[in-house]
Amino acid sequence: MRVAMIGTGYVGLVSGACFADFGHEVVCVDKDAAKIEALERGEIPIYEPGLDVLVNGNRFAGRLSFSTDLGPAVRGADVVFIAVGTPSRRGDGHADLSYVFAAAEEVADAMSGYTLVVNKSTVPVGTGDKVEELIRARKPQADFDVASNPEFLREGSAIEDFKRPDRVVVGTGSERAKELMNQLYRPLFLNETPILFTARRTAEVIKYAANAFLATKISFINEIADLCEKVDADVQAVAKGIGLDKRIGGKFLHAGPGYGGSCFPKDTLALLRTAEETGASLSIVEAASSSNAERKKRMAEKIIAACGGDVKGQTLAVLGVTFKPNTDDMRDAPSLDIIPALQKAGAHIRAYDPEGMEEAAPLLPGTEWMKDENEAMKGADALIILTEWNQFRALDLGHLHESLRKPVIVDLRNIYTREEMKKAGLAYHSVGRAP
Numbered sequence: 001m002r003v004a005m006i007g008t009g010y011v012g013l014v015s016g017a018c019f020a021d022f023g024h025e026v027v028c029v030d031k032d033a034a035k036i037e038a039l040e041r042g043e044i045p046i047y048e049p050g051l052d053v054l055v056n057g058n059r060f061a062g063r064l065s066f067s068t069d070l071g072p073a074v075r076g077a078d079v080v081f082i083a084v085g086t087p088s089r090r091g092d093g094h095a096d097l098s099y100v101f102a103a104a105e106e107v108a109d110a111m112s113g114y115t116l117v118v119n120k121s122t123v124p125v126g127t128g129d130k131v132e133e134l135i136r137a138r139k140p141q142a143d144f145d146v147a148s149n150p151e152f153l154r155e156g157s158a159i160e161d162f163k164r165p166d167r168v169v170v171g172t173g174s175e176r177a178k179e180l181m182n183q184l185y186r187p188l189f190l191n192e193t194p195i196l197f198t199a200r201r202t203a204e205v206i207k208y209a210a211n212a213f214l215a216t217k218i219s220f221i222n223e224i225a226d227l228c229e230k231v232d233a234d235v236q237a238v239a240k241g242i243g244l245d246k247r248i249g250g251k252f253l254h255a256g257p258g259y260g261g262s263c264f265p266k267d268t269l270a271l272l273r274t275a276e277e278t279g280a281s282l283s284i285v286e287a288a289s290s291s292n293a294e295r296k297k298r299m300a301e302k303i304i305a306a307c308g309g310d311v312k313g314q315t316l317a318v319l320g321v322t323f324k325p326n327t328d329d330m331r332d333a334p335s336l337d338i339i340p341a342l343q344k345a346g347a348h349i350r351a352y353d354p355e356g357m358e359e360a361a362p363l364l365p366g367t368e369w370m371k372d373e374n375e376a377m378k379g380a381d382a383l384i385i386l387t388e389w390n391q392f393r394a395l396d397l398g399h400l401h402e403s404l405r406k407p408v409i410v411d412l413r414n415i416y417t418r419e420e421m422k423k424a425g426l427a428y429h430s431v432g433r434a435p
C-alpha cells in the first residue's frame with residue numbers, strides 16, 4: 001500500500017518508518033525543509049532507540065522517502081495520515097488544532113480519487129468531524145473518508161510499541177476505510193493484535209481516556225508514596241501487592257517525582273477543557289493533574305530537607321534531566337521545576353544526562369553541564385537522581401562515597417535499595433520509603 005505521512009515529528013516519523021518496515025511504500029512529508037534534507041541524509045532529528053536503523057534501512061530499501069511536497073505524496077497515496085503537532089494553546093490549555101486543519105486543507109486540495117484520511121495526532125473529540133467538514137467544504141466532489149487512529153507509543157520504546165501493540169484502535173463507520181486499515185495493519189495479525197473498530201468520536205475519546213487513566217494511576221501511587229513515608233511502609237512493595245491483582249495491574253505504579261513529557265500533562269489539560277465545555281465533570285482527572293503539578297514543585301523541598309534543610313552555597317550533582325530515560329525530550333520534565341527551585345534556594349547545580357543536555361541547556365540556565373556521572377559527583381555535597389537511565393542503576397557506591405563531600409543521595413526514582421545504600425554508608429532518601 002502507499003502511505004503519505006504528514007508531519008515528521010515523533011509520531012509521524014516512528015509510524016512512517018514502521019509502516020515502511022511492514023512493507024508499505026511511505027512518503028513522510030514536512031514543511032520544514034531543513035528537517036527533510038537532514039532525514040534524506042540519514043540524520044534523525046530525535047533520539048529514539050532503534051529509529052536510525054529503521055529509517056535508514058527502509059530508506060535504502062526504497063520503501064521510505066521524505067518530501068516537502070505534500071501534493072504528489074497525497075495524490076499517490078491510498079491512505080493519508082495527519083500526524084502533526086497539537087500543542088497546548090497558550091493560556092487556555094486547549095489543544096491547538098491549527099496545524100491539523102491546515103494539513104487537512106492541503107490534503108483536500110491535493111487529493112484525487114478515493115482517499116482515506118486518517119488522524120493520528122492527539123485531537124479532542126469531534127476533530128474528525130471538523131476535518132471531514134473542512135475537506136468537504138474545500139472540495140465538494142471529493143471521494144474520501146476520515147478515520148481516527150490514535151497512537152499509544154511511549155517515547156523510548158516507540159518502535160516496540162508500534163510493532164507489538166496491545167491493540168490498534170480505529171474510529172470509522174466506513175467499510176471501505178475498515179478494509180484499508182485492516183490491510184495496513186495486516187502484519188500485526190500474525191501476533192494476534194486486536195484491532196478495535198469503533199465510531200470515530202469514540203476512538204478520539206479512547207486516546208484521551210487512556211492517557212488520563214495512566215496519569216491518574218501515577219498520581220495515585222505518588223500520593224500513596226507520601227503516605228508510606230509518613231507511616232514507614234514501602235511503596236514499591238505496596239505497588240507490587242496491589243498490582244498482582246489483575247484488576248489493578250502492576251504497570252504504571254512506579255512512584256517518582258511526578259509525570260512529565262509531551263502527553264500526560266497536555267492531554268489531561270485538554271480533556272479537562274473539553275469536559276468543562278460540555279458540562280461533564282472529570283473531577284478525578286482534575287485531581288490527578290493538580291496533584292502532579294504540585295508534586296513536581298514539592299520535590300525541591302524534599303531534596304532541600306534531605307540536604308539538611310538548607311542548600312545555600314551547596315553544590316548538588318543531578319543525574320538525569322529528561323522526563324524519562326531513552327529520550328532527549330525535555331517537555332514538562334520534572335527537572336524543569338526542581339532545578340530552578342534548588343538554584344533559587346542558593347544551590348549550585350551540576351548536571352549530567354546521557355542524551356538530553358543539548359535540549360536542556362537553554363531551558364536550565366545557570367546549570368553546569370558535566371561530561372559524565374563521575375565528573376558530576378566529584379566533590380558535590382549531595383547526589384540527586386532525577387531520571388532512571390540504566391547507566392545510573394549500577395553506580396560504584398564505594399567510589400560514590402569517596403567522591404561526595406557529604407554522603408547524601410536523593411533518589412527520586414527508587415533505583416536503589418535502602419539496604420545497599422546503608423551498607424555503603426550513604427544517607428539515602430527515596431520516594432515512598434522512609435529513609
Ligand code: UGA
Nearest residue numbers: 151152153154155218252253254256259260261263323324
Ligand atoms: C505516554 C503513554 O504511555 C503512551 O501510551 C502515549 O501514546 C503517549 O503518552 C502519547 O500520548 O503520545 P510517554 O509520555 O512517552 O507515553 O511516556 P510514559 O512512559 O507514559 O511516561 C510518562 C511520564 O510518566 C514520565 O515522566 C514517567 O517518568 C512517568 N511515569 C510513568 C511514572 O512516574 N511512573 C510510572 O509508573 C510510569
